Amino acid sequence: xxxxxxxxxGGMGHSVKRKEDPRFLRGLGNYVDDVNLPGMLYLDIVRxxxxxxxxxxxxxxxxxxIPGVLAVITGKDxxxxxxxxxxxxxxDTQMVLPVDKVMxxxxxxAAVLATDRYIAAxxxxxxxxxxxxxxxxxxxxxxxxxxxxVLRTDKKDKKDNHIWHWEWGNREATDKLFSEADVTVKExxxxxxxxxxxxxxxxxxxxxDKVKGKLTVWMTTQAPHAIRTVFALVAGHVGLSxxxxxxxxxDIGGGFGGKVPVYPGYVIAxxxxxxxxxxxxxxxxxxxxxxxxxxxxxxxxxxxxxxNKDGKLTALRIKTLAxxxxxxxxxxxxxxxxxxFHVCTGSYDLKAxxxxxxxxxxxxxxxxxxxxxxxxxxxxxxxxxxxxxxxxHELGMDAAEFRMKNFIQPEQFPYKSALDWEYDSGNYAxxxxxAMDRIGYADLRKEQAEKRARGELMxxxxxxxxxxxxxxxxxxFDILGIKMFDSAEIRVHPTGKVIARFGxxxxxxxxxxxxxxxxxxxxxxxxxxxxxxxxxTDTAPYGLGTYASRSTPVAAAxxxxxxxxxxDKARKIxxxxxxxxxxxxxxxxxKFFVKGSPDRAKTIQEISLAAYTNHPxxxxxxxxxxxYYDPPNLTYPFGSYICVVDIDKGTxxxxxxxxxxxxxxxxxxxxxxxxGQIHGGxxxxxxxxxxxxxxxxxxxxxxxxxxMNYLLPTAVETPNWETDKTVTPSPHHPLxxxxxxxxATVGAPAAIVNAVVDALWHLGVRHIDIPITSAKVxxxxxxxxxKG
Amino acid sequence: MAKVPITVTVNGVEHSTExxxxxxxxxxxxENLRLTGTHIGCDTSHCGACTVVLDGKPIKSCTAFAVQxxxxxxxxxxxxxxxxxxxxxxxxxFQEHGLQCGYCTPGMLMTGYAFLKENDDPTDDEIxxxxxxxxxxxxxxxxxxxAYQYAAQKxxxxxx
Numbered sequence: 001x002x003x004x005x006x007x008x009x010g011g012m013g014h015s016v017k018r019k020e021d022p023r024f025l026r027g028l029g030n031y032v033d034d035v036n037l038p039g040m041l042y043l044d045i046v047r048x049x050x051x052x053x054x055x056x057x058x059x060x061x062x063x064x065x066i067p068g069v070l071a072v073i074t075g076k077d078x079x080x081x082x083x084x085x086x087x088x089x090x091x092d093t094q095m096v097l098p099v100d101k102v103m104x105x106x107x108x109x110a111a112v113l114a115t116d117r118y119i120a121a122x123x124x125x126x127x128x129x130x131x132x133x134x135x136x137x138x139x140x141x142x143x144x145x146x147x148x149x150v151l152r153t154d155k156k157d158k159k160d161n162h163i164w165h166w167e168w169g170n171r172e173a174t175d176k177l178f179s180e181a182d183v184t185v186k187e188x189x190x191x192x193x194x195x196x197x198x199x200x201x202x203x204x205x206x207x208x209d210k211v212k213g214k215l216t217v218w219m220t221t222q223a224p225h226a227i228r229t230v231f232a233l234v235a236g237h238v239g240l241s242x243x244x245x246x247x248x249x250x251d252i253g254g255g256f257g258g259k260v261p262v263y264p265g266y267v268i269a270x271x272x273x274x275x276x277x278x279x280x281x282x283x284x285x286x287x288x289x290x291x292x293x294x295x296x297x298x299x300x301x302x303x304x305x306x307x308n309k310d311g312k313l314t315a316l317r318i319k320t321l322a323x324x325x326x327x328x329x330x331x332x333x334x335x336x337x338x339x340x341f342h343v344c345t346g347s348y349d350l351k352a353x354x355x356x357x358x359x360x361x362x363x364x365x366x367x368x369x370x371x372x373x374x375x376x377x378x379x380x381x382x383x384x385x386x387x388x389x390x391x392x393h394e395l396g397m398d399a400a401e402f403r404m405k406n407f408i409q410p411e412q413f414p415y416k417s418a419l420d421w422e423y424d425s426g427n428y429a430x431x432x433x434x435a436m437d438r439i440g441y442a443d444l445r446k447e448q449a450e451k452r453a454r455g456e457l458m459x460x461x462x463x464x465x466x467x468x469x470x471x472x473x474x475x476x477f478d479i480l481g482i483k484m485f486d487s488a489e490i491r492v493h494p495t496g497k498v499i500a501r502f503g504x505x506x507x508x509x510x511x512x513x514x515x516x517x518x519x520x521x522x523x524x525x526x527x528x529x530x531x532x533x534x535x536x537t538d539t540a541p542y543g544l545g546t547y548a549s550r551s552t553p554v555a556a557a558x559x560x561x562x563x564x565x566x567x568d569k570a571r572k573i574x575x576x577x578x579x580x581x582x583x584x585x586x587x588x589x590x591k592f593f594v595k596g597s598p599d600r601a602k603t604i605q606e607i608s609l610a611a612y613t614n615h616p617x618x619x620x621x622x623x624x625x626x627x628y629y630d631p632p633n634l635t636y637p638f639g640s641y642i643c644v645v646d647i648d649k650g651t652x653x654x655x656x657x658x659x660x661x662x663x664x665x666x667x668x669x670x671x672x673x674x675x676g677q678i679h680g681g682x683x684x685x686x687x688x689x690x691x692x693x694x695x696x697x698x699x700x701x702x703x704x705x706x707x708m709n710y711l712l713p714t715a716v717e718t719p720n721w722e723t724d725k726t727v728t729p730s731p732h733h734p735l736x737x738x739x740x741x742x743x744a745t746v747g748a749p750a751a752i753v754n755a756v757v758d759a760l761w762h763l764g765v766r767h768i769d770i771p772i773t774s775a776k777v778x779x780x781x782x783x784x785x786x787k788g
Numbered sequence: 789m790a791k792v793p794i795t796v797t798v799n800g801v802e803h804s805t806e807x808x809x810x811x812x813x814x815x816x817x818x819e820n821l822r823l824t825g826t827h828i829g830c831d832t833s834h835c836g837a838c839t840v841v842l843d844g845k846p847i848k849s850c851t852a853f854a855v856q857x858x859x860x861x862x863x864x865x866x867x868x869x870x871x872x873x874x875x876x877x878x879x880x881x882f883q884e885h886g887l888q889c890g891y892c893t894p895g896m897l898m899t900g901y902a903f904l905k906e907n908d909d910p911t912d913d914e915i916x917x918x919x920x921x922x923x924x925x926x927x928x929x930x931x932x933x934x935a936y937q938y939a940a941q942k943x944x945x946x947x948x
Contacts, residue, residue: 018885021887023890024893025874025881025893026869027894031891199837200829200891253829253890254888676888676928678928679929679931680928706832708832714916714919714923715924720933
């Protein structure tokens with residue numbers, strides 16, 4: 001679709017260069033660790049070497065004897081203020097600092113406050129703690145055995161490690177379809193624990209002004225407003241009052257979900273500042289970030305798919321164990337303890353489905369956050385796209401043909417899924433066909449057959465995913481009771497310049513540019529004259545923040561609606577200035593004119609000035625609007641990815657030769673930024689597919705606790721992504737947009753795994769858990785008698 | 789801890805000061821000199837967010853002591869822009885959307901600064917190997933490779 005505005009205005013559809021770049025390119029960004037206040041103290045944290053242990057004694061004397069160490073804070077100190085525990089976003093409880101017991105390796109045990117970051121680290125080394133190790137539970141299946149030690153002894157009457165059971169769908173109808181099916185397939189699919197590893201770790205600078213009673217916290221958070229409210233709720237009893245809490249998210253060095261939770265370090269830093277009246281900085285290092293911050297995934301899935309001989313799918317049945325670590329600190333909407341996992345019927349028209357999930361406690365760090373996805377959507381997509389591929393292979397059908405046969409068809413939208421979601425719009429076959437055309441699918445299948453005849457290993461994998469983003473409609477979506485709307489507040493200044501503020505917070509997505517483009521689209525102000533601000537709770541309107549691809553579906557919609565309120569008023573002002581009836585005015589980007597007399601016009605800049613200098617009698621002066629947008633539905637971006645891999649028989653090494661990604665995120669605000677989001681998302685799909693995993697040994701020791709062995713893809717492993725798009729607007733979003741930040745991370749792993757399994761199917765391989773390392777493939781090849 | 793004197797030239801400006809011998813170069817730049825464009829992303833020399841150019845070579849300043857820079861010359865991201873004109877690499881990152889959150893960007897720029905001085909007509913593959921010690925979690929590297937190529941072409945044409 002051609003843009004409606006000129007390049008000078010720069011509305012939707014223009015690849016406007018980013019407004020945030022000039023400061024980043026000069027090293028002049030302002031990230032949390034760049035904040036430097038006079039008299040600032042440094043906090044560093046003592047962490048547990050044990051995964052489960054009783055704390056017998058904490059001796060702080062050697063630490064406090066170090067010149068420059070001001071205090072060592074322990075759980076007992078916080079207990080005096082009833083701040084040693086805090087609620088999680090899932091209404092579980094989490095220790096800030098332990099009083100008597102640690103529950104995972106690297107858990108925070110004490111905090112050292114010092115005048116300098118090196119002295120604080122010296123203090124950490126000098127704190128002496130006596131532990132009494134307890135039996136460790138790392139396997140969620142073993143955690144549910146009757147003789148497993150009960151981990152949450154803090155919870156009265158808790159007799160096991162089971163957190164919750166959740167199920168959705170029609171069990172009877174599903175079971176019946178399975179009993180009647182010609183073909184069923186079943187796989188155990190483990191989606192391992194992984195970590196977002198944004199290149200900036202987490203941290204904060206807390207500053208409590210004792211005279212004003214005001215707390216200001218610069219913080220690596222994706223949801224500053226929600227954090228403010230949480231602080232007020234948790235620490236109201238020690239005098240923190242919400243109007244005197246200011247959370248500032250400065251520039252954020254990547255979030256991906258890892259900067260949604262409240263980590264103990266933030267709370268300890270705030271407590272230290274409130275107690276001392278001094279600014280306190282806490283910045284975690286990479287090992288702390290990897291070892292203690294919220295993980296993602298860790299789903300042990302058993303999935304079954306039923307279908308007919310002719311290749312038509314009928315039903316899906318899933319049972320899952322969700323390993324949450326020692327507390328459920330996921331960041332899901334309250335109603336959905338397994339997030340939106342029940343979008344697991346994917347892009348396919350199934351008659352029935354049933355899904356069960358059980359949450360389990362283990363001696364691991366808490367979490368269950370997303371990893372660049374909307375509340376467990378990746379787990380859902382990975383499961384259905386793997387199972388669809390297994391079924392296609394089982395039936396001897398081509399994976400593309402099989403998908404085409406089972407897709408929800410364009411005329412079925414809005415489509416009610418077997419698990420009750422209402423998909424807004426889609427054209428799945430068009431996206432897959434475009435991907436097939438782009439990659440040359442038929443030729444690749446021919447090449448594969450020839451290579452297989454020669455004994456070479458080549459695979460082609462497809463993933464035709466459907467996402468579910470934009471949480472969310474208030475009737476179903478809240479976090480701690482706060483409805484998941486989002487907001488825009490737009491003010492037009494007399495000289496025709498605009499400031500627009502939002503409840504979201506970019507962590508690299510480019511909001512300062514894209515929101516400005518929406519203002520340009522709706523009101524015709526050149527994008528250069530629109531300043532976007534987010535992340536300061538004192539100035540921005542309340543919103544739930546940026547995660548789960550919700551900024552475009554929710555806050556961008558709020559932006560459009562607020563602009564339309566302004567435009568309504570601008571029309572009235574223009575009618576007054578032009579001495580015309582407002583119904584006789586027409587709009588073209590940047591001006592109103594009288595129908596049939598294009599010379600009789602008022603530009604939006606002239607109208608802006610008039611709003612403050614010559615507004616109609618009886619009308620309020622000014623030109624501004626606020627909107628809190630409650631989306632009527634979620635949006636359902638989709639796409640089809642095709643991956644080609646070559647496998648080295650000698651080493652098991654997988655080479656991603658080509659990867660074509662066709663995405664459909666509805667109407668596009670900035671094509672350059674959308675493509676960049678897809679490139680990044682694909683790479684965060686490649687990582688978990690082939691390299692990234694966090695494991696623990698039987699004693700609960702983390703095995704991938706630094707970048708030495710938690711392997712992020714470098715430029716060398718990352719292929720040259722090929723992208724394309726179809727455009728199917730969302731019918732309910734004011735701009736027809738759907739959101740795109742996470743699609744590629746959601747869709748990519750299944751394409752890669754399907755390609756690898758496709759290369760090895762003839763050797764009897766049906767499924768391989770991610771990450772598919774060379775070692776795993778090498779072993780499969782040797783087991784199959786293949787020699788390099 | 790006893791301090792030792794050092795003299796370091798950073799972005800063309802000479803600094804003589806006394807520091808603890810254990811002070812990391814990255815902290816010297818960020819905290820003593822308040823040049824906060826150089827970032828810290830890991831503890832193990834893997835991510836490259838802290839890359840600076842020391843006597844023409846890119847190094848990871850989180851894995852060097854400030855005293856090791858005594859008598860030497862450092863270029864940081866703040867020193868790339870000259871007379872109000874962005875370095876071709878900075879311009880390339882802007883034109884090709886080579887950055888998103890911006891956190892790895894200074895390290896990527898400094899690695900590129902040293903690399904393109906040695907190879908101003910690289911293949912994409914050579915660029916990918918050159919930046920393999922710099923991790924980016926946002927861009928998927930495709931546009932960073934394009935940004936390097938943009939800069940290389942400008943530099944060949946005599947833009948810098």
